[in-house]
Amino acid sequence: MSRRRCRDGGLAGRFAAGSVGPAGAEGPVGPADRGAASVVALGLVGATVALTALTVPLLGAFVGSQRAANAADAAALAAADASSGAVPGVPCALASAIAERNGVELTGCELDGPVSTVSVGFGAFGFAIEAEARAGPPGWTG
Template sequence: MGMAVVATMVALAGLVVPVGVVLVARQGVANAADAAALAAADAASGAIGGYPCDVADVAAGLNAATVTGCELDGLVASVTVSRTVLGFAIASSARAGPSP
C-alpha cells in the first residue's frame, strides 16, 4: 500500500513539473516579446541606433527567444517571438510605439 502511494506521488510529480516549466517559460516568452517590441520601437523612433527588426532580434536573443515576425507601421513595432521548451513551441506577440 505504501509503495503504491509513493509511486502515485512520483508519477504525479513527473506530470506536474513539466507543466510548470512550460507555464513559466510562457511568461518568459511574453517578456521577450515585450522587450523586442520596445527595442524595435525605440530604434524606429531614433532613440537608439540600428535597424528596428535587427535590434528586436538582439533583444529577443538576450531573453532566449527568436524573432519569428517583425513589422513596422510608422513608429509602431509589432514583434512575434518563439522558443521551444520540452518539445513545445511557445510563441508570443507584442506591439510598442508612441501613444495614438
C-alpha cells in the same frame, strides 16, 4: 460485559472483524496480509512520482510562456525605439538581438510607422511557446 468462550478457546466478540488479534493468534487478519503496508506505500510513492512527472512540465511551460512574453515586450520596445530614432540601429535587427539575449528566437517583426509588432518563440519541455508584443506611441492608429 460478559465474555463467552468459543470452541477454539479464543474470546468471542472481543476483536472487531478485520482487526489483528492477540500476539501470535491467527485471526481475521493473518499471515496472508503480511507486507500489505509495503504495497500501499509503494503505490503512494508511485502516484506521487507520476503526479510530479506530469506537473513539472506544465509548470515549466507556464514559466516559459512568461519568459517569452517578457522577451517579446523587450524586443518590441527596442524596435520601436530604433524606428523612432531614440536609439541607433535597424529596428528588426535590434529586436532580433534583444530576443536572442533573452533566450528566444525572433519569428516576426513588422513596422507600421513608429509602431513595432514582434513575435518570438522557443521550445520548452516539448511545448512550442510563442508570444507577440506591440510597442509604439499611445493612440497611433497607423
